[in-house]
Amino acid sequence: MPPADSATRAESDPVCGYDRAFLLDLLHRMWVIREFEEQVKFLFLEGAMPGTIHQCQGQEAAAVGVCRALEAADYITSTHRPHGHALAKGLTPLEMLIELFGGGTGCCRGKGGSLHIGNMAKGMPPAVAIVGGGIPIAAGMALALKMQRRPQVVACFFGDGATSEGAFHEGVNLAAIWDLPVIFVCENNLYGASTPVAQITRLPRLVDRADGYGIPGQRLDGNDVLAVYEATQQAAARCRRGEGPVLLELMTYRITGHSRRDPCLYQPKDERQWASENEPIGRWARRLQEQRADISADDVEEVRCRVVDEITAAVEQARREPEPTVADLFTDVYAD
Numbered sequence: 011m012p013p014a015d016s017a018t019r020a021e022s023d024p025v026c027g028y029d030r031a032f033l034l035d036l037l038h039r040m041w042v043i044r045e046f047e048e049q050v051k052f053l054f055l056e057g058a059m060p061g062t063i064h065q066c067q068g069q070e071a072a073a074v075g076v077c078r079a080l081e082a083a084d085y086i087t088s089t090h091r092p093h094g095h096a097l098a099k100g101l102t103p104l105e106m107l108i109e110l111f112g113g114g115t116g117c118c119r120g121k122g123g124s125l126h127i128g129n130m131a132k133g134m135p136p137a138v139a140i141v142g143g144g145i146p147i148a149a150g151m152a153l154a155l156k157m158q159r160r161p162q163v164v165a166c167f168f169g170d171g172a173t174s175e176g177a178f179h180e181g182v183n184l185a186a187i188w189d190l191p192v193i194f195v196c197e198n199n200l201y202g203a204s205t206p207v208a209q210i211t212r213l214p215r216l217v218d219r220a221d222g223y224g225i226p227g228q229r230l231d232g233n234d235v236l237a238v239y240e241a242t243q244q245a246a247a248r249c250r251r252g253e254g255p256v257l258l259e260l261m262t263y264r265i266t267g268h269s270r271r272d273p274c275l276y277q278p279k280d281e282r283q284w285a286s287e288n289e290p291i292g293r294w295a296r297r298l299q300e301q302r303a304d305i306s307a308d309d310v311e312e313v314r315c316r317v318v319d320e321i322t323a324a325v326e327q328a329r330r331e332p333e334p335t336v337a338d339l340f341t342d343v344y345a346d
């Protein structure tokens with residue numbers, strides 16, 4: 011495509027209306043998630059990390075776009091695939107890596123691991139690995155916020171698979187009738203494990219479930235970080251006005267296995283090809299260079315190199331952290 015002139019750019023692409031630093035920050039945040047996941051993948055495969063993992067390569071724009079539109083004091087709930095959400099909400103790679111190694115100084119003191127990662131001080135209760143399990147929790151947190159007249163909102167992440175769980179119906183319906191401040195964020199990556207979404211529902215558009223609860227819904231390109239950011243901003247503003255929940259369906263794709271060692275044989279080759287061409291980080295980097303005269307290939311490469319250094323240093327430090335002690339078995343079991 012020939013380069014557009016700046017006037018055409020300003021009219022044609024919303025990236026022209028934003029600060030350069032903000033746009034590069036979105037790139038940085040998405041790359042932190044990608045690099046974190048890539049390094050963690052190899053640490054698990056070589057057996058350096060215990061347990062199991064579900065990774066989110068390809069879905070970074072959803073986590074970053076949503077969380078960048080939230081305030082630090084807002085909350086999120088997450089799923090069995092929580093690393094991107096946690097990083098986007100402000101947990102550091104270091105506190106998370108220590109947690110994944112089972113270290114006693116991790117964000118859950120080594121007791122949560124990948125599937126229950128979180129940090130309440132940063133607005134993220136430990137992730138819930140039961141599919142749909144975070145949805146009633148988000149509604150409950152939002153009810154507490156409303157009863158305490160606090161201004162925060164809850165962004166509730168879940169997958170396409172969760173929309174056919176009873177917990178989805180109950181949680182969304184309660185949030186709807188009580189006008190609770192919840193942004194329901196469905197990351198539709200087309201599969202629940204190896205099952206295509208079309209095999210678990212007759213609805214071609216999951217967002218149409220919003221009509222069943224009488225709330226607004228919006229389906230959008232979940233690999234477009236700016237579109238996700240803008241939609242979340244609007245949804246959060248509506249929640250803060252006391253007008254009740256919103257359902258966002260973010261169309262995305264997982265370019266890694268469902269869990270470790272999944273060869274993804276159920277994903278057709280042409281679909282994978284399309285997904286790798288449309289994965290959110292490469293797309294965003296190309297778009298910035300095409301649409302912004304003040305962002306070059308060197309700027310993009312600088313961000314990537316900085317992220318690789320950051321994550322590599324965090325992994326080295328996390329490896330050196332102490333394991334929990336036997337005495338730690340008895341801490342954090344009961345409330346004081």
Ligand SMILES: Cc1ncc(C[n+]2csc(CCOP(=O)(O)OP(=O)(O)O)c2C)c(N)n1
Pocket residue numbers: 090091139140141142168169170171172173199201202203268
């Ligand atoms: C209630 C429940 N049923 C089954 C599982 C096993 N399980 C873990 S992840 C998963 C697929 C979930 O798919 P989706 O909600 O689309 O999220 P994605 O994995 O695509 O991010 C399943 C069936 C579970 N954890 N909880």
Ligand SMILES: [Mg+2]
Pocket residue numbers: 169170171197198199200201202203
């Ligand atoms: Mg899914």
